[in-house]
Amino acid sequence: MEHKKINLTLKVWRQQDANAKGKFADYKVSVSPDSSFLEMLDDINNDLEKKGMEPITFESDCREGICGTCGLVINGQPHGPIPRIATCQLHMRNFKEGDTIYVEPFRAKAFPIIKDLMVDRSAMDRIMEAGGFISVNTLSVPDGNSIPIPKEVASEAMDAASCIGCGACVAACKNASAMLFVSAKVSQFALLPQGQPERYIRVDEMVKAMDQYGFGNCSNTYACEAECPKGVSIKNIARMNRDYFMAKIK
Amino acid sequence: MGWVWKSLNSSIGKKFVMAVTGVALMLFLVIHLAGNMSLYGGKDAFNNYVGLLEHIKPFIRVIEVILGLVFAFHIFNGIRLWIQNKQARPLPYSVNGSRKNTTVFSRTAFITGSIVFIFLVIHLQSIWYVFNFSGVEEDLYTLTTDWMRVGWYAALYFVAILLLGFHLNHGFQSAFQTFGWNNSKYFPFIKKFGTFFALVITIGFGSIPVYFFLLGGK
Numbered sequence: 001m002e003h004k005k006i007n008l009t010l011k012v013w014r015q016q017d018a019n020a021k022g023k024f025a026d027y028k029v030s031v032s033p034d035s036s037f038l039e040m041l042d043d044i045n046n047d048l049e050k051k052g053m054e055p056i057t058f059e060s061d062c063r064e065g066i067c068g069t070c071g072l073v074i075n076g077q078p079h080g081p082i083p084r085i086a087t088c089q090l091h092m093r094n095f096k097e098g099d100t101i102y103v104e105p106f107r108a109k110a111f112p113i114i115k116d117l118m119v120d121r122s123a124m125d126r127i128m129e130a131g132g133f134i135s136v137n138t139l140s141v142p143d144g145n146s147i148p149i150p151k152e153v154a155s156e157a158m159d160a161a162s163c164i165g166c167g168a169c170v171a172a173c174k175n176a177s178a179m180l181f182v183s184a185k186v187s188q189f190a191l192l193p194q195g196q197p198e199r200y201i202r203v204d205e206m207v208k209a210m211d212q213y214g215f216g217n218c219s220n221t222y223a224c225e226a227e228c229p230k231g232v233s234i235k236n237i238a239r240m241n242r243d244y245f246m247a248k249i250k
Numbered sequence: 251m252g253w254v255w256k257s258l259n260s261s262i263g264k265k266f267v268m269a270v271t272g273v274a275l276m277l278f279l280v281i282h283l284a285g286n287m288s289l290y291g292g293k294d295a296f297n298n299y300v301g302l303l304e305h306i307k308p309f310i311r312v313i314e315v316i317l318g319l320v321f322a323f324h325i326f327n328g329i330r331l332w333i334q335n336k337q338a339r340p341l342p343y344s345v346n347g348s349r350k351n352t353t354v355f356s357r358t359a360f361i362t363g364s365i366v367f368i369f370l371v372i373h374l375q376s377i378w379y380v381f382n383f384s385g386v387e388e389d390l391y392t393l394t395t396d397w398m399r400v401g402w403y404a405a406l407y408f409v410a411i412l413l414l415g416f417h418l419n420h421g422f423q424s425a426f427q428t429f430g431w432n433n434s435k436y437f438p439f440i441k442k443f444g445t446f447f448a449l450v451i452t453i454g455f456g457s458i459p460v461y462f463f464l465l466g467g468k
């Protein structure tokens with residue numbers, strides 16, 4: 001039995017390429033509440049292609065909230081209105097009959113638009129290349145309890161490591177700052193023994209890279225934390241500030 | 251020394267400068283407020299206090315120069331941050347939805363700071379400059395309270411102090427976060443204390459125009 005469908009008006013940002021001027025295009029859709037947001041876009045695209053029109057460009061990969069590829073700003077909120085999920089985990093049951101939904105790309109100078117809703121987030125990869133790794137081979141997972149690490153510390157490191165690199169923190173920040181992302185990547189190493197040898201070089205290099213790509217400066221407004229699909233804490237930013245200071249006076 | 255300059259110019263360095271100068275300015279506010287409270291003791295109490303400061307004038311002059319530099323750094327850096335942060339998102343969102351978790355105080359720190367700055371200039375010109383350099387032989391109590399009885403000045407003073415309170419409510423907790431002192435054990439307390447501090451400053455200074463203008467204090 002077919003479920004009742006809801007009727008929505010989508011205003012989707014369409015932009016030919018990085019330099020073109022973009023604008024919203026309207027799409028009237030009738031969609032099942034059980035459909036995911038991205039499935040709805042897939043349907044629209046099928047329709048558009050049937051009519052010989054250009055489909056909407058957007059990114060996704062795993063569609064289960066673990067890869068960080070998807071990322072749309074829905075009604076002004078990165079990853080949409082529901083906290084702690086990625087765009088691919090958003091379902092249409094969260095919208096009401098007759099709603100108008102604005103769909104925009106992540107907006108930041110550091111994330112130039114490639115096309116429509118797809119942005120170039122490679123600046124984040126450059127930051128990772130600058131220091132988001134451990135240079136020595138740490139081999140496979142050590143035996144449980146062979147390196148004693150208090151549970152709280154392990155959990156904190158794990159929370160930091162849960163960052164999927166989606167860039168929603170940049171998109172949410174009024175300054176388009178990448179501090180939450182970078183601090184998560186700095187913290188996941190800074191908290192564990194394997195990360196200690198390069199702890200201060202790492203933070204120094206990663207911040208330097210971050211500053212190069214035109215991200216804004218953090219002004220401690222904390223919007224990032226609320227929009228992060230993994231709930232990465234701003235305490236990581238505090239840790240990074242501290243480590244950066246230590247790196248400088250060492 | 252090149253590394254110091256470079257470090258302070260980095261994104262985190264600029265935050266650091268804002269925080270250090272901000273804390274210094276908060277200390278100044280506490281001292282300024284304590285002094286101003288003697289206004290309530292009447293003409294003699296206040297002028298005695300001013301006389302005390304006159305005694306150590308050379309020292310006060312040095313402090314004033316340092317204070318001026320601290321202000322300059324805080325303001326200059328704030329403007330630079332604001333410009334860079336505007337540039338980091340050339341095209342704003344059509345729907346502004348990312349406000350969860352943020353406070354109006356944090357979002358408006360630049361605007362409140364700017365208005366306080368305008369007030370600061372007028373305040374320095376009308377009181378500090380006139381008293382120190384204009385050659386007008388008026389005691390500071392009369393000078394100050396006369397201004398407080400001028401409607402627009404009292405109103406401007408009051409509004410500026412209110413916005414200063416907003417600014418501090420953001421600034422206090424923000425400084426701790428910038429120094430890396432954020433921990434679930436004490437950060438909630440810091441936030442509350444920051445609000446308390448902002449309230450004390452707002453009520454303390456804000457009461458002065460109310461007392462002299464509205465209540466006709468003498």
Ligand code: SF4
Binds near residue numbers: 229
């Ligand atoms: S910190 Fe959160 S919002 Fe930022 S990139 Fe990582 S997962 Fe995405």
Ligand code: FES
Binds near residue numbers: 062065069070086089
């Ligand atoms: S597509 Fe992988 S997180 Fe959404």
